[in-house]
Amino acid sequence: MTSYGEAIVTALASNPAVTSAYYEFEASRASERAERGDMLPSVDLAGEYSSQERQTPIADFGDYESDSLRFSITQLLFDGFQSRDEARAKRFEKLARYYDFEAASQEVALTATEAYVNTVLYQQLVQFAEQNYVVHRQVYNKIAERAAGGVSQRVDLEQATARLALAESNLLTEVTNLHDTRAEFQRIVGLLPAKTLPLPQMPESALPVSREQALSLAYENSPEINRAIEELRSSRESSNATRGAFSPRFDLRYRNEQASNTDGILGDYDLQAVEVVMSYNLYRGGSDSARRREAANRYYSSVESRKDACLSVRRETMIAFNDVDVLRRQVAYLTQQLDAQDKTRRAYNDQFDIGQRSLLDLLDSQNEFFNTQRALISAQTQLLAAQATTLARIGALTRALDADGFNADKIAELELDLQRKDKEEIPRCPEGFPGAMDIDQEAIFRRLDREAGSATELLNEVSEGDRVSDLSSNVAQMLPATVQPAETSEPRQGRTYTVQANETLWAIASRFRLEGESVPATLAAIQDLNPGAFNLGDPSSIKAGYTLTLPHASDLVASASHLNAQ
Numbered sequence: 001m002t003s004y005g006e007a008i009v010t011a012l013a014s015n016p017a018v019t020s021a022y023y024e025f026e027a028s029r030a031s032e033r034a035e036r037g038d039m040l041p042s043v044d045l046a047g048e049y050s051s052q053e054r055q056t057p058i059a060d061f062g063d064y065e066s067d068s069l070r071f072s073i074t075q076l077l078f079d080g081f082q083s084r085d086e087a088r089a090k091r092f093e094k095l096a097r098y099y100d101f102e103a104a105s106q107e108v109a110l111t112a113t114e115a116y117v118n119t120v121l122y123q124q125l126v127q128f129a130e131q132n133y134v135v136h137r138q139v140y141n142k143i144a145e146r147a148a149g150g151v152s153q154r155v156d157l158e159q160a161t162a163r164l165a166l167a168e169s170n171l172l173t174e175v176t177n178l179h180d181t182r183a184e185f186q187r188i189v190g191l192l193p194a195k196t197l198p199l200p201q202m203p204e205s206a207l208p209v210s211r212e213q214a215l216s217l218a219y220e221n222s223p224e225i226n227r228a229i230e231e232l233r234s235s236r237e238s239s240n241a242t243r244g245a246f247s248p249r250f251d252l253r254y255r256n257e258q259a260s261n262t263d264g265i266l267g268d269y270d271l272q273a274v275e276v277v278m279s280y281n282l283y284r285g286g287s288d289s290a291r292r293r294e295a296a297n298r299y300y301s302s303v304e305s306r307k308d309a310c311l312s313v314r315r316e317t318m319i320a321f322n323d324v325d326v327l328r329r330q331v332a333y334l335t336q337q338l339d340a341q342d343k344t345r346r347a348y349n350d351q352f353d354i355g356q357r358s359l360l361d362l363l364d365s366q367n368e369f370f371n372t373q374r375a376l377i378s379a380q381t382q383l384l385a386a387q388a389t390t391l392a393r394i395g396a397l398t399r400a401l402d403a404d405g406f407n408a409d410k411i412a413e414l415e416l417d418l419q420r421k422d423k424e425e426i427p428r429c430p431e432g433f434p435g436a437m438d439i440d441q442e443a444i445f446r447r448l449d450r451e452a453g454s455a456t457e458l459l460n461e462v463s464e465g466d467r468v469s470d471l472s473s474n475v476a477q478m479l480p481a482t483v484q485p486a487e488t489s490e491p492r493q494g495r496t497y498t499v500q501a502n503e504t505l506w507a508i509a510s511r512f513r514l515e516g517e518s519v520p521a522t523l524a525a526i527q528d529l530n531p532g533a534f535n536l537g538d539p540s541s542i543k544a545g546y547t548l549t550l551p552h553a554s555d556l557v558a559s560a561s562h563l564n565a566q
Helices: 004-014 016-039 082-148 154-189 211-221 223-246 287-353 359-393 408-414 441-460 468-478 505-512 519-529 553-558 560-565
Strands: 042-055 060-078 249-260 268-279 496-498 547-549
Touching: 004 016, 004 082, 004 154, 016 082, 082 154, 082 223, 082 359, 154 359, 211 223, 211 287, 223 287, 287 359, 505 519, 519 547
Parallel strands: none
Antiparallel strands: 042 060, 060 249, 249 268, 496 547
16 A cells, blocks of 8 residues: 555445445335335235035035135325325435445545554654664764763763663654554555555645635535434434324225135136225224324434534534644644754754763754654644545545545446435524634734833833832732742841852842842842852852852942842
């Protein structure tokens, strides 16, 4: 199996779900024909031969032999339209089974599509995992050589070893997943896939261009909805047919009877008659009324089933259509991300060789590139599956792929009447659908940037005569709850403090601020009093172990101008 189209055609021709639905359709055709036969003439021939003994009060006929031959033609004239309604019910049931067959074909085509794209996905993931393993193996070899020569530290070799083991584990996982996917492909399609399958493209012209069009096509062409409608029509006619049991039945009959030695009287007899026969049931134990109630409830059930089909198809169609829209944008973003990360990865590799990048930088860049490769191919295959789902829900997947179903030529010869003259009598599917969940990145950025900038603007508004304590409450209101300064009412003991490992300047300023003063003001004062405490080029990064001189209240006022300048 080497192509997408070949996989779909093979699945439709051999999948048991499709062939089973086809034979159910053929059975319904035979059932319809059998029901229509009740409205055609019935031709019967009956013969008898017997040896009898007859004795009456008048005469003793003794033993004698008799025979008779009876020929009759009976034509139904009227039965309360029961036969007509039952034939109509069978015709609609036949159409329901046809739509069952269509639904099975669409579903198998969709399932085969999912199996195909999953196989493509895991084939690509195995390829990416192999490439990722090779890169990590090359890095490991390079670090091992450097460690042996005393150029790299032992910890770098341990880090490279750990990352190599992870790459090997990822490769093993993807190979296992590919094996399972190939087995699923064989179950659905019937054949094993080729070692490398191309990622196909769904014909864009077949896809709906809007949510309105998608929903309209689904309501019009969905096999699930059409099947539910035909079952509704069938149950309606079956309910109508139960009225016939309360009407008399009239038949037109011709009969010709020839007999000999009838009733012991020797000789031949010949009788011909054309007659109208009427029969009328007066009581059948309440069975007819019970059957009428049964048929009515089955009709009500089919009405609700049709509603459920509409709701399910609407939900599935809207979800699939939205997935197509989202995944298209996601593929575009991931393509940009992959291109940028590939350039970063190559640059980091060159910089690592000349000592400008650490081993961790190099390994992280490769891991990010590998993860983005996985995300991109996953989004691409999900996009194809979402497009196929959309087409399947509107009953157009097999047509879009030019894939003829099982016995397509034979079904085309039947010229099924799929037009409905009673559309106005069938309840419409509900209107309305969820709109698109659009994301305006520019609006989000402007809003959050404006909110974040409000705190900075408030700090910059501090003038020479402003009290820093007045600023404190305003800034605290603008800050997120996770970075609100801790309120402290206890007096500070001592005016020096030794910086702990990984401790931030903000945390220290929050801890040692004076009552009624702001954290930003305290932070600025600490920077002014301890210029040597900060790492070069980063005034917010404090050297661990450094003993800080903590500010007094007078230091805060002196630092207000410094805070404003920042």
